[in-house]
Amino acid sequence: MPRSTLLHHTWRLPLLISVVYVLLQLTAGSSWTLFPDSYRYARAAEQRLGESREEAHRTALEAFCTSRASADAENKRLDPLAHGAKADPTTCLERWNNAPDITTGDPRYQSIFSSRPGYPLVVAPFIGAFGVLHGMRGFGLVMSLAGALLVFELLRHVGLSPPRAAIGHIAFLVSPLGWWSLQALSEGVVTVCVLGTLWGGLVIMRGKYLPGAVLFAGSLAVCAVTRYSTALLLAALIAATTFVSWCVRRSRRVLLLTGAAAGSAAAIALVMKILALPNSEVTLQDTFTRHFRFPEVPNPWNRLVALDLRYWQHWIAAQAAMPLFLALTALALWALLRYGRGLGPLVWAAALTGVSQVVAHPLAQEADRLGVLMWIPVVFGVPLATQALRDFRLLPNDRTVRDADSVVEPGCVSTADPR
Incomplete structure (x- = not known):
């Protein structure tokens, strides 16, 4: 098999696994949400992109609160006593909007x-x-x-x-x-x-x-x-x-x-x-x-x-x-x-x-x-x-080889170890 074809087959399996994984993440979901540290990283990234500290804070906070509200709503939908739970980031936004950090x-x-x-x-x-x-x-x-x-x-x-x-x-x-x-x-x-x-x-x-x-x-x-x-x-x-x-x-x-x-x-x-x-x-x-x-x-x-x-x-x-x-x-x-x-x-x-x-x-x-x-x-x-x-799996073949080596043909002297 040519080397290029071999490489193609070598990477076909991991690439297929990767595609399946991405499709599962994008369709079935993965309980993905932002953490408090995620907010700080997002704020720092927004500042790297040119936003002021205040603008970066509001952008990161809005994403954090939206993510957390969606996660809470999903948990409530699984509660047999809850009905019609909806994601509402308002309380989170009001709590932290004027604070320097959510922690x-x-x-x-x-x-x-x-x-x-x-x-x-x-x-x-x-x-x-x-x-x-x-x-x-x-x-x-x-x-x-x-x-x-x-x-x-x-x-x-x-x-x-x-x-x-x-x-x-x-x-x-x-x-x-x-x-x-x-x-x-x-x-x-x-x-x-x-x-x-x-x-x-x-x-x-x-x-x-x-x-x-x-x-x-x-x-x-x-x-x-x-x-x-x-x-x-x-x-x-x-x-x-x-x-x-x-x-x-x-x-x-x-x-x-x-x-x-x-x-x-x-x-x-x-x-x-x-x-x-x-x-x-x-x-x-x-x-x-x-x-x-x-x-x-x-x-x-x-x-x-x-x-x-x-x-x-x-x-x-x-x-x-x-x-x-x-x-x-x-x-x-x-x-x-x-x-x-x-x-x-x-x-x-x-x-x-x-x-x-x-x-x-x-x-x-x-x-x-x-x-x-x-x-x-x-x-x-x-x-x-x-x-x-x-x-x-190789062991039986090894035993077969050893047995074949120990077979003595008529008129020949065995060289097998007597031990």
Whole structure:
């Protein structure tokens, strides 16, 4: 088969899956709505497009209130005691129209978002072309599909056939990774950047240093502009996991990646220091003062430890009651060790990044979003585990070959091992 035809068939399946996914999202819906953070991102994007702060506030607020009213009306329509529920954003608009922000105008809180301009920058063209609601939803679709296609290509890069790689493509879209990438939040951009960083690291380990370094550093840079805390954690954890891998394999390429990741982490930390970006102390005070509505607490780190103990006890109990995620993660651990071909340390660094984000913000109502990267091993491990089925099907043929080799023709001397 000519190579062009082969490539055509290689991409036919993921493109078909993507088309079906988009049609489902646009026709069946996905309980999509704007979040309070979405309002702030939309406001920043409108300012990038030339609106004043007041105009951007009103535009973003109108979209937020319309979205929330539609969601409330949908919930009421499902209530057997409610009749004829309609979307009415009036109350929301009246409440926040003259306020500086729908949460708080405290400059410490606002600095958390102003220091992360990446998502407003990339979503601004979509908002300019289609408006806030349609633009942010369309951009979410692009991010979810981009993440799924990156998973497909990474799995192809480690040797999976197109049908098996398509399992990862589907797994991404149906997992929380796909759902959060679809939302009007920075998770989609961050997830695509994380996957790009993993791909760059894998290319470096394959010996293609320049393209791998460009992809690795470029993805981390975009991630840092979007959410620098995630970029810092990811780089540091890739350095840690690849160093452990080097201790086992003693590969020069793995050691080069370890150095690149460590250098990237140091560079991000230095930029944070120079620009005086909000650090963990600020975000902890935000957590324990409910967005600075209450006085700052004197011991946020002690409070964090206590809250972590309570949260992770709750998480373990929830997983014990429904252990699907743990079972899939265990399968992924085995598959990545057996068939990962260098991908394992990178994937587990991404997963540990998700764990670290939840440890830093152990809030039950936000943990699913903050810890969404914990699903990355599942998305890669499940399709890799299908390689075991291929190996199992080959076993009978192997036995046949061994039996044929042990047959002794009349008058010949057997060379089979007598043991």
